[in-house]
Amino acid sequence: MSNSATPVLEARNITKLFPGVVANEDIHLTLQKGEILALLGENGAGKSTLMHIIFGLYRPTRGEIWVNGAPVVMKNPRTALQLGIGMVHQHFQLVPVMSVTDNVMLGDERVKGGFLDRDAVAARIRELSQKYGLEVDPDALIEDLPLGVRQRVEILKALYRNAQILILDEPTAVLTPQEAEGLFAVMETLRRQGESIIFITHKLKEVLRIADRIMVLRGGRVVGHADPQTTTQQQLAAMMVGREVLLTVDKGPADPGEPVLELDGLRVASDLGTPALRGVSLQVRAGEILGVAGVQGNGQTELVEAITGLRRVEGGRVVMNGTDMTNASPRRITHEGRSSHVPEDRHAYGMVDVYSIADNLVLNQYYRAPFASGITIQTEPIAEHARALVDTFDVRTPDIAMHAGGLSGGNQQKMVVAREFSRPIRLLIAAQPTRGIDVGSIEFIHQQIVAKRDEGVAVLLVSAELDEIMALSDRIAVIYKGEIIGIVNRADATREGLGLLMAGVRPGSHE
Ligand SMILES: Nc1ncnc2c1ncn2[C@@H]1O[C@H](COP(=O)(O)OP(=O)(O)O)[C@@H](O)[C@H]1O
Ligand SMILES: [Mg+2]
Known part of the structure; x- marks a missing residue:
């Protein structure tokens, strides 16, 4: 790729002030045709703000957006779409009870006015799906599709509107490792076909896997550029955090003792009254870390709430140190159960x-x-x-x-x-203990969790980050649709094997 080619997209001197916060400060970004640019940065670094400005959702305080060599005024997302910019948000914007075709047609100006040629749209979806290797069936109902496919429907929606620039904001956060690989394959096809992509993540491995170029944000500013061919995860982490960081957890083998937490056929309902846990049984022993892995939304939140007394148990038992604690108050669980809870939502409970x-x-x-x-x-x-x-x-x-x-x-x-x-505790329940915090603090909290284990505390770790589960756990339980679908020793666990369990594929099944 020649540096002299006109960029398809340029952000020049972008500054965005929110009350009390400089979210973006004098940011320059260029994107070439057929390029995957990774935007790397910790939570709060300013990545989404910059993308919202490019997609016309926010107006910059200062600075300009250029598309194909000309300055543009990005009034709203419609302007962005007209200029060939599409964005896949972290939370999908699809209607579950409608088909893929209906979702693609939804909000498209060209089908306004009552005349909807569904067949033509479906045919175009098939054609795009083929061209970009998306494997999406236009007639499928969204609610029947796994998250990875729903994400491809979002990409398809953008391509259907002739997007040449795709913004993917933390697209792998909701995916299993296999689904993430599938997404990378799609991104590679898109690149081959001349699409340009801005890929946002805070995961170091991913940027090295897929990006042509890496730009790192910290505190709203560009702190560096990197070439994935010649950069290490250590260097990227140091750029993100601003100092050297240990990326691996130093820990010896576990020396587990007697069971401290025992769950027996636990059943609880979700906020909507539907079953959230369908008979969960497991044990956490003194001196071991049991990690619960799973794609977000498979009952992890309800599991932790049931154990800590924040959600009613409808069936089954919670036993701590041999004492039945089912439906005990949070205060009793804390003191008599000698337990601690690092909650997923620290503002609500922590x-x-x-x-x-x-x-x-x-x-x-x-x-x-x-x-x-x-x-x-x-x-x-x-x-x-x-x-x-x-x-x-x-x-x-x-x-x-x-x-x-x-x-x-x-x-x-x-x-x-x-x-x-x-x-002084015997049981630690840590839910997403490092979500949204910088790599340096992650390192520290991981060391503290291992130190607790080594003091003989039983640790239940619930995390949506598979790397965190792999780094800390002595045994790993995978939760899927409210059930423990498998438990493996860390030594026998692979990312691939866990990924299959996270997708609901039971060991020995031939699906
Ligand atoms: N609409 C908003 N109003 C006020 N502050 C915001 C708004 N959006 C983002 N911020 C702040 O701007 C900073 C950058 O946020 P964001 O762009 O979401 O970061 P990232 O996507 O890298 O996690 C944060 O400090 C955040 O709290
Ligand atoms: Mg963001």
Whole structure:
């Protein structure tokens, strides 16, 4: 590819200010025809903001967008589509009860006015599906399709509108490893056919696998460019975080003892009243990490809520240290069950934004000695406790009296981890413990989880990140549609094998 070719897309000096936040600062981006540009950056780095500006969803505070060598005014997504830019969002925008064809036609101006030639649209979908290797059946109902195929329907929608530039915002977040490979194959075909792609991710392996060029954002600024041929994951991580990072977890073999948590035929309902867990049985022993792997939305959230007393158990039993804790209160599960919970949604369950850091650090024990004496809260022991934890867990804050909501996401998570890890416990339930935090904090939290295991704590780790499950677990349970579809020892686990289980393919089945 020659550097002198006119880029299909250019962002020049893009700055975007939100109240109190510089989301993008003087960003330059160029995209050539037939190129896959990876945009890499931690949560909050400004990736989506930049894409929303390119797709006409936000107006930049300063800067210009150029398409095929000319400046354009991106009024709204319709302008972007007319200019050949399509975007696949992280949350799909498809109507489940409608067919692929109906979804593709939906919102297309050319089919407005009552005259809809469905057959012609279906034929065009077949043609595009063939050309780009998408394998999408125009007559299929969306609700019958796996997530990986729904994503290809979104890509098809963009191609149907003649997109030559595709923006894929964290497309692999919802996919199994096999589905991700399928997506990469599609991206390679699209590139061969001359499409240009901006691929957003925070996963280092993926950018090295698929990108022609890598651009790294940190704190709203471009901090570097990299060539995937000559760059390592270590170098990319350092660019993303701004310092050297350990990417592997240092841990010895587990020495498991007696069962601490036992689940027996657990059944719970989802918020909608449908079955979310359909008879889950498993054991977590002292001194081992049991990882629960699965594509998001297969009952993981409900599983953790049922164990921690946040969701009603409709059938089966939860036993902790030999005592039945089914439907016990969260407070009883914490104290009598000697358990800790790092919640998936830290804002709903893990912290109170308007409380100080010091108060957040005693959230589930402020009513006990030494933090309270009778009904009197003891401020000095609380402050002492906070200073020690902030120091040990490296919570970056100028002041323990500051309100916790003012901390960055990674530091909020470290605060929650500090509180939950600092009590004498026998059971740790960690749900998505590193979601949305930077690689440096991930490293730290992983080390702390392993340290707990080595102290003899039973750890239940629930994570949507297969790499995290593989790095930490001693045994791995895969959850699929509310059932444990398989449990394997870490030593016997492969990404491929786990990926098949995550897609619902049972061992020995011939589907
Ligand atoms: N609509 C918005 N209003 C206010 N702040 C926003 C908005 N969208 C994003 N931000 C802020 O801008 C920064 C960059 O966010 P974003 O572009 O979503 O990052 P990324 O996609 O890299 O995770 C974050 O600090 C985020 O909180
Ligand atoms: Mg984003």
